[in-house]
Amino acid sequence: MSCIRIPSLAALALCASLVPPAFAQESATLAKIKSSGTIALGHRESSIPFSYYDDKQQVVGYSQELMLKVVDAVKAELKLPALALKLTPVTSQNRIPLIQNGTIDIECGSTTNNTERARQVAFSNTIFIIGTRLMTKKESGIKDFPDLAGKNVVTTAGTTSERLIRKMNEEKKLGMNIISAKDHGESFLTLETGRAVAFMMDDALLYGELAKAKRPADWAVVGTPQSFEAYGCMMRKDDPGFKKLVDAALAKAMTSGEAEAIYKKWFTQPIPPKGLNLNFPPSDAMLKLYKAPNDKPFE
Amino acid sequence: MSYNWNWGIFGSPVPTGDTTYLGWMLSGLQTTILLSLSAWVIALALGSLMGVLRTVPHKGLSGIAAAYVEVFRNIPLLVQLFIWYFVLPEVLPFGLGERFKQDLSPLAQQFLSAMVCLGFFTSARVCEQVRSGINSLPRGQKNAGLALGFTLPQTYRHVLLPMAFRLVIPPLTSEFLNIFKNSAVCSTIGLLELAAQGRQLVDYTAQPYESFIAVTLLYLLINVVVMLLMRVIENRSRVPGYIGGK
Secondary structure (H helix, E strand, O other): OOEOOOOOHHHHHHHHHHOOOOOOOOOHHHHHHHHHOEEEEEEOOEEOOOEEEOOOOOEEOHHHHHHHHHHHHHHHHHOOOOOEEEEEEOOOOOHHHHHHOOOOOEEOOOOEOOHHHHOOEEEEEEEEEEEEEEEEEHHHOOOOHHHHOOOEEEEEOOOHHHHHHHHHHHHHOOOOEEEEEOOHHHHHHHHHOOOOOEEEEEHHHHHHHHHHOOOHHHEEEEOOOOOEEEEEEEEEOOOHHHHHHHHHHHHHHHHOOHHHHHHHHHHOOEEOOOOEEOOOOOOHHHHHHHHOOOOOOOO | OOOOOOHHHHHOEOOOOOOEHHHHHHHHHHHHHHHHHHHHHHHHHHHHHHHHHHHOOOHHHHHHHHHHHHHHHHOOHHHHHHHHHHHHHHHOOOOHHHHHHHHOOHHHHHHHHHHHHHHHHHHHHHHHHHHHHHHHOOHHHHHHHHHOOOOHHHHHHHHHHHHHHHHOHHHHHHHHHHHHHHHHHHHHHOOOOHHHHHHHHHHHHOOHHHHHHHHHHHHHHHHHHHHHHHHHHHHHOOOOOOOOOO
C-alpha cells in the first residue's frame, strides 16, 4: 500500500474548515473525501492488464489509468489539487465489503457489473466489455464449446464463466468435469499441465495469460463468446452525487478519445513487467461503448 | 454501513437449479468432514509409527523419524499441498503422474492430494505428541518390561504405548481439531469443501456476511462435537494416579 501525503496537513485542514461543506447533502463520499483530504482507491494486484503491480511495485493498468482520470475530476470538483491518494489492494472476495464499510471509496479493476452485486454497491459507466471464451492447445482439436463434451475443463472460481459452464453442462448434458481453480494463474497451470483440455474465461484475461505463457505460440483462444460482461468501477450505493461525477469523468475520457488511447497502450503495445504485447484489438462492442458511454450490465 | 441482509439466500436455488445454496453448504460440510476424518486416520497411523521410531534406541531409525518430522513440520501446509497436487504428478516416474491426471476425475485428484497432504502434515505433529508421551513415562517402566523378559517391541506394545496414548489424549484432541480447520486450505486447489462453498456463495450472491457467519458456525459445530467426543474418550481412559486421573 502506498500513501502519498502532502506536507501541510494543517493548512489543508484550515482550508477545509473555511469552505462550507457544499457536497455534504449531495454526496457523503465527496464530503468524506473533502474533510479527510484523502481519496481511498481500491485496486487489484494481478489483474493484467487492468490493474496490477508492475516491476517497480507501482499500480498500473487500463482500469487504474481510468480511475486516475476520475481522481482528476474529483480534484477539480472539490478544488483540492493536493488531494492525497490512499491505495488499497483488494481481492474478488473482499472488494464489496471494503466498499461498503468505507475502507475504499472507489474500485476500478476487473469487476463485472451484475444484478446481484448491484444490490450491494453502485456501478459506474462501463469501462470494458469482455466475452467469455476458451483457451486451448492449438493441436487439441477443440474449436468451440460442443467439442468439450466428456472432457476436463478448468475455469476460475467465482467468475461468470464458472456459472455459465456449469449451467451449460447441466442443460446440454455434456458430461464435462469442471475444475474451479483459485485464480487465473492456477487455472492456466491446470491447463498447461494437461489436467484440463480447455480454460474458459474472459477473453481479455485469456490474452493476458497467453502473453505470460512459456510458449505463447502453442495456445489459441477459440469459441463463440458465451456471454458478454461489462466491467465497471464500484462505489457505495445510494450516493448519486459521487456516481454522477465518476460517470461524467469516464464519459468525458471515452468520448474525447483518451480512453481509446489508454486501451491501445495496454492492449496493443508491450506492457510491464515483461514487455509483452497482448495483441488484443478493441472489439466492436468496445468501440460502440466509447461512442456512447453507459452503465448498463449485460445480465 | 449500507448492507442488505438476506438470510433467505440459503433457501434460494443455485444458478444450475439442482439444489439450494444451503445444499452447497451442506455438501461442503460433508466434504470437510470426510476429508478430515480420512486424513486423521493417516495422521494417527503414521504419526504413531514415527513417534515410536523416534524413541527407539537405534540411531538410524530415530534419525529417519526426526528427519521426517522436520520436513513435514517445517514446510508450510499450503506449500506442501501445492507440491502434492501440482508438482508430484509431474515428477512421478513410469507415467504414473500422467495416469493420475488422466484416469482419475478432477474431484478424486483433488481429494486424494488433499487427504495425503493433510495426513502427512498432521502425522508429524502427532509423532511429536506420541514421542513426548513415551518420554514422559518413568524409565523404570521400560526397564521393568525388559527385565520381565519382554522383547523391545513387546515392551512398547504392552507397557509403554498403552500408557503413552492415554497421557497424550488432550494434546491429540488439539491436533484433531486442527485437522478440521487446516482442511480449509484445500479450497486453494479447487476442492469444494466448506470454506470453498462459503466463498463460492459470496461470489454468486454478493452476500458475504451471511456466508461467512454460516461457515463460522458450521466449523464451530464440528469442533464442539469433536471436543465433546474427545472428552468422553479422555474420561474413560484416564490413568489413576496421573494428572486428571483419580
